Amino acid sequence: MNIDTILKNIDPEISVILDNSLSNREITISDALKLFNSKDVEISIISLIADELRRRENGNTVTYVVNRNINFTNVCIKQCGFCAFSRDFRQEEGYILPIEEIVIRAKEAWKYGATEVCIQAGLPPNMDGYLYVDICKAIKKELPDIHIHAFSPEEILYASVKTNTSVYEYLKMLKEVGIGSLPGTSAEILVQEIRNKISPGRISVKDWINVITTAHKLDIPTTSTIMYGHLETYDDIVKHLDILRKIQKETNHFTEFVPLSFIHTESPMYNLGLMPNLREGAEGSEVLKMHAISRIFFNQVIKNIQVSWVKxxxxxxxxxxxxxANDLGGCLINESISTSAGSLYGQILRPKEMKKLVSSIGKIPAQRTSSYKIINKYETKEEIENESILDKVDPTVFGSYKELITINKFRYKLK
Known part of the structure; x- marks a missing residue:
């Protein structure tokens, strides 16, 4: 049975939308909303069309990056309802890694084959606004070739306020000291009404867009994300996706789109019953719709759709x-934020595991750089089973979040 025959046997409106997408016609907001409200066999067919568009855009290759997450402090002045990672500066579990320790962890990652460090953290009170600049300088001094993927729009805004500089000036400083890209996190859902409920005081939609587009103007690429499965509706999701598509059509500096489903288990707004009608994360069908419809909505605009294995x-x-989806994200090595929220999938997925996960569904695994340049493809059984240096190391040597919050020498002390 060919695709044309399949499309004739579903809702005519959905059939037209999917047929248009196969002809590379951009779907509208109302089209996307119609797809999100699909049911039963329609979901399977939407997924089939999304996978065809993925194949046209990326072939049969699924990529991943060898990286290390360094969440250097969990102390934060914000109290977002969804965040189980952050601690008040007075709590015993609050920690902060000095720059020297951040560099040690970056060097260790490089030793084990990482090409990227991903650095994000809380917003500690009394932070030196030039801390992020100093972190980049210190890492690049020791590891000039490593890619620094660091600092969310929330962190950039915080640092610019702390240094009394504009977002543009602060990002320019970071670029001069070697930052490679920014994570497009702290987006959550780009609908202010929902943000005000789940994270009052969080960076506004307007400010998030400003940081992202300013980075793009400075030729600093970013990722793009969404957090879903909490209070948002399909209308909210589509508004969010539309903002991202408009930005990308203007700047072409989003490297990928990463859907992040809400992990409710340890989140304060769930455990404390703070939010009426709060859902316990996204259902499986919602996760499927999010990835498939994102591919269709961003067709020929955002090339890479990443699935978060840790979520x-x-x-x-x-x-x-x-x-x-065509990308698995990073090996991570250390993962603290999702783990603290209750994720059960570990803090590291090693290269050999990545390769097997991909090859077992008939696709070709490939290691990439942060900018999606292919480093190696693994097509033969021998290549897939061959172990890298990271595959051979005991992951316990990297420590864990649970251990980190108990180490006295890293205990946060207000200056």
Whole structure:
């Protein structure tokens, strides 16, 4: 049965939308909303079309990056309802890594084959606004070739306020000291009404857009994200996606789109019953729709759709890789934020595991750089089973979040 025959047997409106997408016609906001409200067999067909668009854009290759997350402090002046990672500066579990320790962890990552460090953290009170600049300087001094993917729009805004500089000036400083890209996190849902409920005081939609577009103007690429499965509606999701698509059409500096499903288990707004009608994260069908419809909505605009294995687990990630996603993200080595929220999928997925996960669904695993340049493709059984230096190391040597919050020498002390 060919695609034309399949499309004739579903809702005519959805059939037209999907047929248009196969002809590379941009779908509208109302089209996307119609797809999100699909049911039953329509979801499977939407996924099929998304995977065809993925194949046209990226071939049969699924990429990943060898990186290390360094969440250097969990102390934060904000109290976002969804965040189980942050601590008040007076809490015993508050920690902060000195720059020397951040560099040690970056060097260790490089030693084990990482090409990127991803650095994000809380917003500690009395922070020196030039801290992020100093971190980049210190890492680049020791590791000039490593890619620094660091500092969310929330962090950039905080640092610019602390230094009494504009966002443009602060980002320019970071570029001069070697930052490679920014994570497009702190986006959550780009609908101010919802943000005011789940994270009052968080960076506004307007400010988030300003930081991202300013970075793009300075030729600093960023990722783009969404957090879903909490209070948002499909209308909110589509508004969010539309903002991202408009930015990308203007700047072309989003490297990927990463859907992040809300992990409710340890989140304050769930445990304390702070939010009426709060959902317990996204259902499986919602995760499938999000990845598939994102591929269709961003067709020929954002090339890469990433599935977060730390959010969805390996099995569901494989399904997403057959429904529009083409990237598995990073090995991570240390993962603190999702783990603290209750994720059960670990803090590291090693290269050999990445390769097997991809090859077992008939696709070709490939290691990439942060800018999606292919470093190596693994097509033969021998290449897939060959172990890298990171595959051979005991992951306990990297420590864990649970250990980190108990180490006295890293205990946060207000200056």
């Amino acid at each position: 969805e687990g390996q099995k569901l990630s494989q399904i997403m890789l057959c429904a529009g």
